[in-house]
Amino acid sequence: MIRIHNLEKTYRTRDGGTVEALARVSLEVAEGEFLSVVGPSGCGKTTLLKILAGLSPKSAGEVIVAGQPVNGPRRDIGIVFQDATLLAWRTVLENVLLPVEVQKLRLAEHRERALALLALVGLAGFEGRYPNELSGGMQQRAAIVRALVLDPRILLMDEPFGALDAMTRERMNVELLRIWEERKKTVFFITHSIPEAVFLGDRVVVMSPRPGRIVDVMRVPLPRPRGLAVMGSPEFGALTARIRALFEAEGSID
């Protein structure tokens, strides 16, 4: 579904120098796969996601999504940012239907679907509320529904639960897996939490900074469907320990 080959990205700094954000990144994501990307800040995770989304141009290399090279935003991709980014002047339902509006599709047809998705994430009855009346977790769930409303094939998520407290975060992880198991999207999930990456992913991509590159890709052998109990298993502990050891060897623990 996604093929990245020798991707490079360099930024020009203000004083005329250059910063290498991504160096020779190669990666493949299969259709329906849940891929976690973990790494400390500054490792180019967000840059990678922005290039995949067509929001930022690459410097060199090849990025192919669903058989086509990426050269701009695509309609079959849904994005969730760290910050819910709901528009304050729109109700939850109006926010969720924004992609439908922008692509000039029939609102009436998608209303049902939007309401069903809101119910799926536990926001039934909140469709008429404004974002500032919702908690952080509820806002983020609305943002996920917005990303799903046009039924995209690919879901790009940039630390979507990074701003939430630990308890809410675990609940959101479980909910996200439930949604994913129901609709089997290809998910590209960025996080800086090792347990979160292992708990969610089929594979975990480990990145390191300066310049951003892939250090290792690990398969997660945990059976699905996964519940929070999986976090107590020895396999889970071994895998998180291995990833942590990688970061320590790289000397890049924040």
Added chain:
Amino acid sequence: MRDWLRRAETYTIPGVFVLVVGSWELLVRALGIPPIVIPAPSAVARALVRLLSLPSFWTDIKVTLFETLAGFAIGAASAIVVGGLIAQFRLLERTVYPYLVGIQTVPKIAIAPILVIWFGFGLASKVVVSAVIVFFPILVNVIQGLGATRQQELDLLRAMCASRWQIFWKVKVPNALPFLFAGLNIGIVFSVLGAIVGEFVGAQVGLGYRIQQLNFTLDIAGMFAVLVVLGAIGITLHLLMRAIQRRVVFWAEPDRVSGA
């Protein structure tokens, strides 16, 4: 409910009024200050009643109010259109902005005499003076507001394949509204100022003209009475603007943006 009855301001605000006006009255009487220097509040009140009984005073009010509102409408509308255009084109914005800042620092009141020469002694010149004074603070706020959308919101819309036009209407304009209203709130007060200044320079009717007439006859109490009327007009327009703001920009805290 009845919350305002329990708030201290409910009593302190009228309290201050009574205290100031009361001591003013007492001081003027006790010290025997001549009414030509400072009239007592009671004399101002009598002058106000006398003025309000004159049909010509009501004409003055109507004329000044018309000049104010027409000037505000023209100034605000052109500031919104010009600001919208400038904000759409990066190079234009960068080119024009230093000039705008420069013009902002020039006291626009100083060009009122020129405008009266150009547009005559009738209503038109006052409307133009008012519009010019209103134009700049609103323009600057519109430009600032249209640039105030967070990168994240722009990315969100771009990722949805939104057109430039859609990004403008769906995120840039709503994000600019709190700034626009901050500008309109300043503008509405300035528009009264513009009309009065225009009338000072040359007019045959209006509250500014009335102040000058009363000045010639040394009717200081009458001048104060006109000031009271102008204050009432200003406060009414300001409150009206606030009420509209609260309805339109319901998601933003009015206090957060009024200083912008």
